[in-house]
Amino acid sequence: MRIEKLSLRDFLSHERTEVTFKGDINVIIGHNGAGKSSLVDGILFALFRDARGKQEELVKKGKTTSEVELWLKDQLSSVYVKRVIPTSKSDQVLINGRLEARSANEVTRKIERLGLDEKVLPATVFVKQGDIESIFDSLTDVLKKIMKITNLEKLTESGGRIPSLIKEYDTRIKLSERDRQDLNKIQSEREQEEKKITELQERISSLKGERSKLEEEKGKLEKEIEELGKKKEMFIKLDQTRRNVISERERIISELKDLENVERDISETQREIERLEALRGKREILTQLEEKTERKLELEKSVKVYRQRKEKLESDVKLKESLEPVYREYVRLKEDKEKLGKSHDMYLSLSSALNEKRDALKKEQRKLDLIPTHRDLELIDKELKSTEGEITELNEEISSLANEKKQLEKSVESLKTAKGGKCPVCNGPLDDLHRRELLEEYTQRIKDIEGKVYKLRASLTSLQGKRENLEKELMEAKRLEDRKRDSMENVNKLSTEIKSLEDKVEELRRDEESYINVDRRLKEIEQKAVKYLTVANASREELESIEMEIASMDQRLFDIENDIENLRKQLGDVTAKDIEESERKLSSLKERLSLLQSKLGRKRVLSDRLETLEDEQRRVEGELASLNFNAQVLERKNNELKVLLAQLETLSRDEATEEGRLTSSMQNLERIRKTEEEIKERLLEVSKFERAKERLERLRKVLGEGMLQSYLISTLKGRIENNLNDIVSMFNLSFVRIEIIIEQTRSLTGKVNLSVRTPAGQTLSINMLSGGERIAIALGLRLAIAKTLMGELGFMILDEPTIHLDSQRRAELLEVIRESMNVVPQIIVVTHDEEVLRIADFVIRVEKVGESSRVKEEIPQ
Template identity: 30%
Template sequence: MTYGAENVTSELEKLRELKNNLDRYLLLKDNYDSVSKSINDLQVEIDEYEKSLRKKRELEPFYIKYTQLYSEKKRIDEEYNRYIQLKSKIASKEQTLEKYKNDLANIQFNEKNLEEVEKNIKEFENQKSELDRKLGQIQNGIKEADEIIKNITQVKSDRCPICGRPLDDEHRQRVISEYTEKRDSLVKEKERTEENLRELTNKLNKLRLEQKRIMSEKGKFDKIKMQIEELEDELSKLKQEISKYGNIEDRRNEVNNELEKLKDYYDNYLKLSKYDESSLSDKKRRIEELLNKKKQIEGELRKLENEVKGLNKFEIERRIEELEKKKKSLDDLRRKRAILEEDLKKKENLEKEIEKLKQKLEEISFDEDYYQELKKKVENLDKFLDERRNMKSKIEGELSSLKKEIEDMNTQMVQIESKLGEETKITNAISKLTRIREALGEKRLQSYIIMATKQVIENNLNDIISKFDLSIKNAEIEISPKRGKSNRGDYIIVYTNSGDQLPVTSLSGGEKMALALGLRLAIARSLMSDANFFILDEPTVHLDEDRRNYLIEIIKNLKEVVPQIIVVTHDREIENAADYVINVEKKGNKSVVSEANDN
């Protein structure tokens, strides 16, 4: 049986070797055919590649020229865009320049007119000062005459207080008549002087308005003139810059035309850009490798050809299959025999083990009651162990709950610490805010602003006072540090035309009113530099007739300071000072607005 198995195995190995050689021969034959086909295909590809590469070399000069022109085109396009921008800027600025020149031509400004107006203002101011001085002398004369008449009327002695002569009734009446006539003459002279002063003031105000208008025209004239000069300078620079580009449009068109001619050459060159000498060398090297491989396969085929000549692959495979079946049967028999021998050995070993166990049983004295007692103790121990396990689980649950409570408390602690940090931030913010309030408070920024604007307000106030017919010449504002919750200690000092200092409390009610209005307007001027209108809401409330009339005169004079004054009032007397009146009346549940006739 062993001999037969060895023969089967030997024959099977020989047949398998023959089959392997035959398979290898057939595989090499297929490889040979495949390599031959690859060589032919690669040779066709190389021929086509060389043809495309020659075409690429012919197109390369056109490609280089195109790329150079394209680079130049990009540069020219940038310059051309700048050229167009400059051209647009020049056209826009020339249009603006033309507009400025037209605006300049429309401005009616003459330097001589301004000089003449300023000269007239100076002359009128001198005349006004002279009239003010004369008016003061007249007022002193009237006051002196009133004192003399009062003294001569009330004197009790028999001597004249003026000349010292005996004073009888005839002499008393003659003196009173003489000074009464003199006083009447001075009053008429005062009225004429005041009329002349008002006329002169009106002329002076008109001249100042004209001066302001001319100065405004001069400002516009100078501003437009400066803008024209700046524009002309900018145009000069722009034209100088645009001249650098010369015939940029012609050069741009020329380059575009050249690029258009070269475009087809450039596109064809790009299509052939993948062809290069390196790739061609790789292909030639590849075909050499394939030729060497073909020769190698040919040599192996010649070696195997004699060994497999006349062999039938199918017959060999059939015979191998038969032998493999026989070999498998023999292998099964060998395996079964080995299993049987192993079972016999196990049987012998088991028999020996049984004998040993029988001997041990005879040696052991077994007691059933003792076994049951031990079993019961084991069960009790198991029950006790289960109870301890349950207790352990309960304790672990409580421990887990305590751990969770600790984690929650830690989270709350973190939140509390975070809030404490926020409290520190808030405290710091409050400290910073306190410092800011101190910096912006009365002792620092407010005090600085008040002192910085004080002189401006005083100048505006004195300019406005000069427009009113008042007995005061100018005013000063005194600002003292705050001494209490509401007592700042601020006050105004006024000066008469003769330079005497007076407190505001010594002024008449009308003069106080004029000063108050002037101060408000001065503050408005200081804040807005040029107040265009002024609103008075019920200004005649609580005023008697004399003060209302005085207020109307003030409003008339205010028109020389503010172009437009709006007065809201129930007092019809104010209409005497108005240029335009609007009536608002309540009729039923409606307010009716109507326009009154101009005064």
């Protein structure tokens, strides 16, 4: 099995670490205290729940639980192990994804079954810091531990299992002597008990004979008493019947006396009922009378309403007829007003437009009056033109003076630069005097021109100012002219429009006057017209129809009053109260009648029963006489039976006492027999104990002399030795063979020595070899033991193997580790020594950051 991956949560210094072992030689490197060994601890804990300290100490400080997960793999299976602190119940192992075990012990057992032995692995392929060679010294202990020989030795120690078993068997053998004595005693006890039982059985049988005789006598007597008892029962029954009959007869006679007058009461009640039923017949007439009276009241109410309506209608009709002419005038005036309405609206709108225009005209005239006056336009224009002429003239003069000045400046320049003695101005000869004179003259002329130009420019500026003022005045005058013209145009236009509107208003004036007259009249008669409309629906036809309805109602009222009169006559003096009273009495009388009739029925039944009872009394008295029962004879027989029963009870008691004694004797006998059997069985077992004791003594001798241990060790030694030589042959060493020599002592306490044979045939003790050779053989020995006991090897873990080694031995060790790859496919080396990286093909760097370890994986270059 190779280790694939390890995951730690809150384990020692690791908070959350996941590390893979991808290489064949995996080197875990880091400074002291970085958390390297904790990874190895993690592997060991995952496999066997085993680690350096107590479990609680493995939990990271400040945390409460830890979790370690390990993934292993070989060609056939992949294994996942999980261990949890503190709840070992959560441990689990999965093989090829299937849950195979839960809880700590089950998981450890499963791991062992996978070939990873809990004892062998830590003692061999887990090599602790600087611990490689210690295998030479501890080989005996390792072998003893692995082969559980220590346990075998414990068996033979005083207080061990074998001596204590021998002691136990010895005690039992000694105890058997007492059993023999007990057996004789118990056998004589048994015989005495058996004799006692026979005597008791004889006595019980004689008691039983006597009891059976008395039982026979008792049977006869009981039969006689039973016969007499039956007669007594019959006598009591008949006598009771006679008494019952007599008492029932007396009760019936008294009850019949109470019912003597029933027939008379029935006929009186029936007569009263007939009378009251006749009275109830008047209830119908009374109901009709009530209905008619109610109808009459309703009719009277309706007539009253109709009369009121008639009066109202009469007054409405009168009012309507008086207002009719006014209403007609109102309608006509309404039509006129409608017709004049259009020209009235037109008149109003034109008048308002006329007023608006008049206001606008007034406003425009006021605006015109407010426009300021100005100079004549032509005058300003003329003055402007003359100023512009003056400016032009001045500009021309300034420009001609500037040209002149330019010419003079040119001449001055040419005079200054002229060479060859020729005057550039006059083409004559040029000497210094001539040049000077000309220069002075020209300079003077230039100054004069500049003076003139200065003055001319001042005049020009003043003329330009004047021109600007004139232009502004002209522009303002033109603007005012425009405004005046616009305003006058508006005044003319408004005057024309007002004239036209005044004409139109005049045309509509007559219609407007008619409109005002019509409107005034309408207002005057409007209230009467409204009044007319409230009564407009009243008509003489409706009035007539109401009068007819009232006449018909009067007729109906008359008829109802007649009916009421007739009904009252039929009713006579009878009142509603009388009828109600009779109805109430009638129902109670009917109840009384039905009660009386049921009493009459009862009277008839009682008379019949009385006759039957007289017959019954006669029959019972006859039967009593023929029974011939004597109570004294029965009492005598009962006394005789009592005496007999007392005798029988004494006999039964004696018998029970004897039987109780018999049962107790039988139980005693049973117990004695059982004890006898047990003693006999124990005596039989003693021979077995004797044989077992003999065998155990032989075993103690064999183990005590270390014979079995020697056998086991020597067998194992041969196999380890062969494996060791195979392994070491793969290292670069020059030995022919290595031998393991075990000093045979009783309990294998002697040392184990190794010696090597050189090619020259010499034998050397291991102590004589070089350091490098010793390390190689120690590693080989570890792997050989592991291979012998576990078969194929999966991995080897070395924690700080180079510690305390000089550089020479370090190099040799690294070489041996590399060569070990031929024997074990995966090696994990924990180190802080950078030199070890030389043999690594996968590196796991561990560092401590704060309180936690961090892991980084690298593939070396």
